[in-house]
Amino acid sequence: MMKSEVALLYVLIIMSKGSAQSMKPRRSVFFSDVNLKLFKEPDFDSLSSVLVREDIGQLFIGARGKIIILSLDDITKQTQQFNWIVTSKDKAQCQTKDKSIEECDNYITLMHTLNDGRILVCGTKAFDPICAHLIFEKGKVTMEDNWENGKGKIPFDPNKNFASLVNGNTLYTAGSINFLGSVEAFQRHGRNSLMTEHISSWLKGPNMISMKFAEISKHSYNNEDDSVFLFLTEIGIENQRNDLRLSRVARVCKSDMGGLKTLQRKWTSFLKAHLDCPFGDEGSTSLVQDVFFLQDEKNVSDSIFYATFSLNPKPSSTCSQSAVCTYKLSDIQQVFRGNFMTETDSGPWVRFTGSYTSPYPRTCINDEMRAKGVRTSRDVLDSDLMFVKNHPLMEQVVTPITGKPLLVGSAAQFSRIVVDKVTSLDGQQHNVMFISNNSGWVQKAVWSDDDGGRIIEELQLFQDPQPIRFLQLSSRSGQLYSTTRTAVVQLSVRDCSRYTSCIDCLIARDPYCGWDRRTGLCAAVAGASKFSMIQNLIDGDVGICPSSHLPKQIIDIHLTLDVAQFLPCTPDTNLPISWNFSGSILEPSPRHILFSQGLILTPSFTDEGLYTCDTVEVVEGREHRKAVIQYNVKILEGEILGRVNWFQGVVVYILGSFCLLCVMLIIYMYWKHKP
Template identity: 60%
Template structure:
């Protein structure tokens, strides 16, 4: 009756070991072992926005009812604070509308720097969104008190997703524009305001707005305008079952001024396409969570969007899956210059096969159009604008580079992403991805040519598991800044001290790090030369390492036949381990149970010998082994042990008798005297 639970236990054990091996990073570092800096003080909670100001060396943090500035070099040093509380009248009105006390506060959701150095600050203000301007002068924050309506710039609800981007002094935002949070609008604010059309074919119950909008500069190629891109998820209007969620990428032109008669003060260039990242279960779609644009300064067409996705399935916990996909801007542009989908009277969506108006609907103004007399979107013919209004959805699907994800992870939900371009010792460029998770870990990943993406290491940012809400990277300080509900943290992205040996340093294949032969430590390669450091990103070749004479002495273990004993093996890295018995690989057997953290051995008399636990890393077919721990196991048979113990007992008894006789003899002699 007890056998099934035991079998189930071992099945779950094997399953968990398999999942861990499938997605293990090179190294996991817990909160206590990371050299990170954190800001956390009494009363600091509900961190709701974060912005880097490299020009003044400050990290600006928005929270509930206040804005803080922290030193970029050391965020433990608070430099200034400005309070922005909710008035009693606004709070009372909010509560009368059914919101609780906490929601009826002012959550600072938007922080943006303008051309003159002032900052635009917007808060939810008890479900009455309000904005103001803020300055940082002589080390002090101060609000100007020039309040303006914030509707559409930030959501009413302090916990609702939205996105915003500041371009010069022009604000773009994608946020709900009503109290209930049901009216999503993508709009441009300022002298020439525009917004999306309120049609389900434009936005159909969007459930997630990615937390990044990206401006892609085309360096005026052909005189064409710059674009703004928006990533989001929504219910697919083109599917028969309208509750199927899909990921989208939308594109607008920056110089769009709306139409003269049709689409007045509305986007004339709003087009959207399905965004694909193929992974997960069959039939489930990938839902985009965040996007980051890595600009190519030499050729805009080679700029790349990196986006995180989670699988749209009901599986959670150890079976949940996430991925990172990358998209080249030139491939995205091809989709938006392609054919459209159209809605039939029956409600179905098919490819539009009729004649398309000129110019191509949704096109940005370029030199060719200017030569035709179309100087701005106000000059576009009504026929083109009506087509855009009724056909915002493209037929083509935006697919990732190489048609597959850069990275797939099981048992983890990805959230934010930022990407850094790193120059290795040989002068090559590598893209390092920093990915936040829903449990408060930071994944540091890279993809080398001809290989799948790999996680170099994962860092626990917060002691208490909570989602990573923000990720921003400073190229000036080489620091990564992150935050969650009640804490802000700072991580040195070039910290290589966690790799404690040359083997570990090279096997990690971390583009930031190399082995310093002079100082005998793993260190940043920035500004260093090949002569003083070694790095092996392609092969992880530890034969390049200097030969070390230091070897740990094996531990001597005495075991008894038939009695189980656990031999621990805890490598510093997360690499898989294997065991050797003498010179042979030790395979799982009735007497040997191999686990990720050690070996359970129930020995027989023939199991005496040397047991070696090794980490195993395979790089391009080459297997690298490194000894973690060695044991000299001496096994004694139970019967032999009993016979030995009997002999010892008899010997001790005989010695005791002799001792008693000697004592008695001595006493007799003393009595006679």
């Protein structure tokens, strides 16, 4: 090896030792090796909304000037398309208001399924929002002719963030509501429309992230009203720094009717609290990026919010620290039942120490309140509603279930998250997280009380690094749909083909996968027979695997005495490696430099022997080793090497001459006996 090459390897070693420590995925699968389906068209861009309809097997994609409908089973099959473009007159009028020609298109930014099966779609329409309905009848989707005003439902500006959800036929939205984008509101639309007060103590420079509905009445012992939760970031009113952004969770009650006199057509149940995900440097704040709500069907209070956070909110960042934190619904409810904050005359917000006896809005209306005559928010006293108006902030902070993040990453910034409930062969349920980032990758991760969080694998879904904007999961079919601004990808979350042996299959502890003893393949456990398949998610015990007699790869290599040589070791996983020399663990020394991709060996005569590179994985205190490659090293001195090379040359010359004579003899005999 040249001296310059050895020097480069030394630099790589130093860089690898000095890099930030973070949780590594067990395996990294690059784009060329991921089994996926891709939908992309030359004029398909600015993808701005996605809707999965499992009941009709369709995937709806909202983009600039069009709605594309794809088959949910195979997104490469386009079933329909609606062009919803802006007239030249509307576009010209929009441009007179200092908007660019791109901004003055119609971006389909909202799509929701209503209770009657129709799909509500809204587009920005040259800064003049409009809504319509799609209907699925007789295997075909059509668009109704009657259009609705979309102002206040979606932002005028297609680049503005907003959050929305539909419960039944009721639409809830949170975002900017005017042409300039300077007024932000959290609203309920329809017959009993409500919105937030336009005061900074309610919302101050908010960035709306996500909205979730919790059916609390379903399991409440006192029939407490359902809740709508809004996750956002905003400038903290309780801090001395005027520019410090904090993560928030806000809550309103579903049956809120507004006040009779005070807070007319305004929320009377709006409360908010600081949402904390502690990681990063001391004093830094974490900003929520996305939220997934996994509702517990047995007890809604045990439901969990999974959220991604970042210390750097800029989408263009490629090296910012991120994390995943989880929050129990009952813990959030408890914070909203706590103490209020109040604003002092001098400005700072402090704990409210006065008396406030009304249970509303600490809890939404329940049987106890109804028994006292408070059946709706309009029955709440004006004095209580005035208190609510001036005290939207709670004192207590919402903290994660574990007190810390489940996962922390220091590579590309986490963006979207979805969670799937997976039933293993033993009947246990496991929550599998799929976390996207701003470089086009998705990580598959699980968390358990026993061994904490672990990333099973990371998958490169898009060849070019780009932010993943949407992540949708069809649990029924086991398909994950991921989108950027210009493309859609479909991936089976139950693909177990990357585990090529029983040992790989079991030790990965992928809840989706098990080893099929009949076929000799790693396959999905969903719907499989327990008698033919094995799986061990507790400790990855590979002792139950059938015996394997695969030959080990041994490479004979001759090294020159005292000349450094690089012995590469590149496993198909990201697991740490360990070197074994003639039956003993190889320790670092001046002659043996170990790092993550191989070994630099500067040999002496005592270094002859068998070198084995193993991956090392510890599961529940049990160490698993797997040989990646073996080198049978022999040492030659310079002079001996020269004599050996000379001798080899002579042998090759003699053998070559002998072969040439044989060929000439065969040709001679052929021509001699030719008729």
